[in-house]
Amino acid sequence: MFRYVSNRLITSVVLALFATLVVFLIASVVPGDPILAMLGDLAASKPEIVAEYRARWGLDLPLWQQYWIFLQRLFHGDLGISISTGRPVLADIAQYAPATVELGTIAFVLSIAIGVPFGIVAAVWRDSWVDHSARFISLVGVSSPVFWLAFIALTIFYGWLQIAPGPGRLDPIDFPPANVTGSFLIDSLIAGDWETFKTAFAHLILPSLVLCAATLGLITRITRASMLETLGQDYVRVARAKGMKERAVIVRHALPNALIPVITLAGLAYANLLTGTVLTETIFSWPGLGRYTFRSALSLDLPAIMGMTLLFAIVYLIINLLVDLSYALVDPRVLKR
């Protein structure tokens, strides 16, 4: 088990570095010049200012040297300075990550808490109204574009019904809680500030529902499909033939087996939620990593792009590892093999 984990960790590190190399090369061949994109019209026409900026960001060095510097810094735990914010990339990540983790996690919890029971019920009462509505909802969730859904949700619940708060993590006039973890929910609880907790929570509802829509649909469908397949297995028929209660058959016999593909999907879905928040964050003015990555890519902010690539690669690799390990918990056969 230990060897398995350590092998996987080493492979993960190599893969993450490889991902940065690929992104570095792609970013280097696009014709856009980050310095010209950033400088004002007049400054961009002054060769000495352009040269000064190029030197400041190390863009005047040969490609291999630029990547080498990136690696050297990386081993010292330094991701460099972002060109477009002028701050260390690590500081930027530390600032924007909590908002995204908070949003992505709530969305993940919602999609599991709703999707799994919904899928089970739909499978057990196949072709009932529950099944049909589950299928309809998951179809809508999977097929609606996020930006559309986000805007419709804002218009209905914020604009018309006026029961949801507006874009952002708090109302404009609110003060954020003292920074401990960066998560407004946790920090406001630590500070004992119940009002801020409520506001922060209310602000999370719409964006996390919008963000989880597609994932919720997927989880519902995969749970339903997997459950149906399991319910058709011989051992389930045997259990029923033995006269076991239907409830016990479903919960004790079928469910654990049906959950294996759901766990795989859920792991990937969580990684996806954490890294795929760009559109939701844009419409909801959510100061998270998704928007940070998007803006960095637009301005060809190489240090930030590299930092985010590395981070996203690590998120995927770690979550994949956790998914593999969790098989062992659900299915003891994995360890015995």
Add this chain to the structure above:
Amino acid sequence: MKQSTVQRLAMRRRVLKLLGAGSAAAAGGWPALQATAQARNATLVIGLDISDAGAVTPDPARMNFYTPPLTTRTVYETLITLAPGDYQTLRPLLAESWERTPDGKGFRFRLRKNVKFVSGAPMTADDVKFSFDRLVNVKDQPSAYADNLGRVEVVDPYTVDVFPTNMDLPLLTILTAPSCGIYEKKIALANGATADADAKNTDKAAQWFGTTSIGTGPYKLVTWERNVQVTMVRNPHYWNGTPGFERVIIRHIGDGGAQLLALKRGDIDVAFNLSPEQLASVSDSADLAIAAEPTFDYVYMAITSSPELNPILARKEARQAIAYAIDYDGIRDALFGGVGVRPASFIPYGIGGSSKPFVEQARYGLNPAKAKEMLAKAGVPDGFEFEMAYGTAAIAGASFPVIAQKMQSDLAKVGIKAQLRPMDYANLRTVYYQGKASSVVLSWNLNAVEPWLWGSAAVDRVAKRVHWNVPPTTRTALSAAAAERDKGKQEALYQDFQRLLIDQANLIVLLQPVYRVAYRKRIKDFRLTGAGWMAELGAAKPA
């Protein structure tokens, strides 16, 4: 007595809870909620897209466009300024008067004596010298248009002399730019700032300037979070009356639709990025009003003269044919809500001789017959093909892709085929600045209200990008205009200069939009400005 109040409140809370009353019903009675409502009234909340590539720092010496000047100019004030609507008259701000220095080679400013920084310390000539020297010596972006800012000499604590490097080039108008804001030398020095000649390498205050402000403006910066929010609080030592709000918040809301919702709900007081259609929906609300101000920004098209990029565009007549084929009024009416003016050439409407009679007589207009004639003269009577690059952003609510499509259909009517090349901002600027684009459509933002800045841009940097080999006569015409002291004569000279640009047809200005912003009527004295810092935030007050 106190006890019973608490009990009453507790009782009321239980009753409300039992009734399931929402927060709106409780707002009248709850101290906490009352406090919230008061805080809301004392706060000005602005919805604005602050994700522009240049929005890196509010530091006057390092600031860039497009949105930072709004913050910078609210927390830092300049010696002299321009009032909204009148961009010809220099007005006193931190300086109460100015005149030529005794030797005639510079300007002598007499400073107001009652001005204090946010720290409470008085502003003196030393601070002015430090701020100007740092602007020049850190050699960051704004130093590029402060080229003519030379030696600064302290005469006495309230008198300072500023010398241009070239007396024939303008200086005073440039001193109105937000980058020429004055800040407190002592605190800046203590936080790593320096104005020495080697400040380019030794100034360490770049990040610090993003955490607070040390100016004389009506508000003080407390947070600058890129892409998220800018927060300012009232300057208790403000010299010019009590600023209207306790706090001013610039909230990043990128999407115009979301801004409109937030404005209608009252979560924000001002929405900056609404499209003409969204603005139209504002006009039927009793709580909302629209502030409008003509701007010096404009949408223009730059066309190359390089035969390598496009042999036909290298012919002047072909470029003129394009200029005659564009339906300028149609663009204004369909895409800009019918508001906007059109200058004749690269100097915007309203300054530098760009008066109504001149632009109407000199500029290109839609004239398909003339376009056909020019095509024939260029040797391509059946039209030709060229590439048109543009970004994906928007100006005054009109998106560049839509503007480009409208132009494409206009040009098609005379047989000119424009191939659309949408690009992201970084690539667009790169191909354009490196002179690799056949034509681009984009916007021009002003640095300071000074015609010479536009003129020199046209013949220096923009000319290079479109491969226009500027004849010496054109340069002479510009220098003559810049050096002329008599206003009437100067305007005539700028007009002569512009006629040369118009004939050359490398630069076609499509429209100078009127910026329109929707705001809640609970605030008053909200004025936009065309002078380069978007709005006079310091003047806004609760109604």
